[in-house]
Amino acid sequence: MPDNDVQGRTVPIEGADGEVRVYRRHPNGGGLVDVTATVADGAAVHESAYVEAGSVLGDGTRVGAGCWIERDVTIGGDVRIGENVHLGAGSRVGDGARIGANARLGAGVIVAAGARVAIDARVADRVVVLGDRRRSSRTDFGTAA
Structure with missing residues (x-):
């Protein structure tokens, strides 16, 4: 067993x-x-999820059941990843992004901070997913505009 074995883990x-x-x-x-x-x-990885070699997951990130995070994926903080999501090798997910259940993201995909990927979405290799840039119906103070 390797030296980094922590109590048989x-x-x-x-x-x-x-x-x-x-x-x-x-x-x-x-x-x-x-x-x-x-x-x-401070991240959580469901017991049925895999995170592959070289990947980095930030604080507050949650990875759902059945997810597969391939090699060299970087995921920022406070990201929510639904169940059965696949993130292709070398992908990047910015802080606060949300990825819906059953989404499949190809290799080298970039998901911008705060962006949303829909449930069941299919994103081809090397695509950039930008956040919604439309103005919110609320001001920065949480009251109706």
Whole structure:
């Protein structure tokens, strides 16, 4: 067992290519996180979700059941990722973004801070998803405009 095994919390899994990857259970949710990934202690990863090598998840981020975060994905803080979402390798998700359940994002996708990706959305490789730039019906003070 590797030196980074914390009280038996690492899990070796053989991939389809025959390579054995080592994951650890994230303390907040129990999701499987590759030992080379960095997930903030304040993030939550559902026990049935995977975070692959080199990925980074920010504080306050929540990853739902059945999600697969591929290699080298960067996710900012306070992001909400619904159930059964797939984020392709090298994707970037900005702070406060929301990704709906069953969404599939290709490799190298960029989701801007505060942007929303709809439930069941399919986003092709290397697409940029921008936030809604329309003015809100409320002012910055939370009263009707």
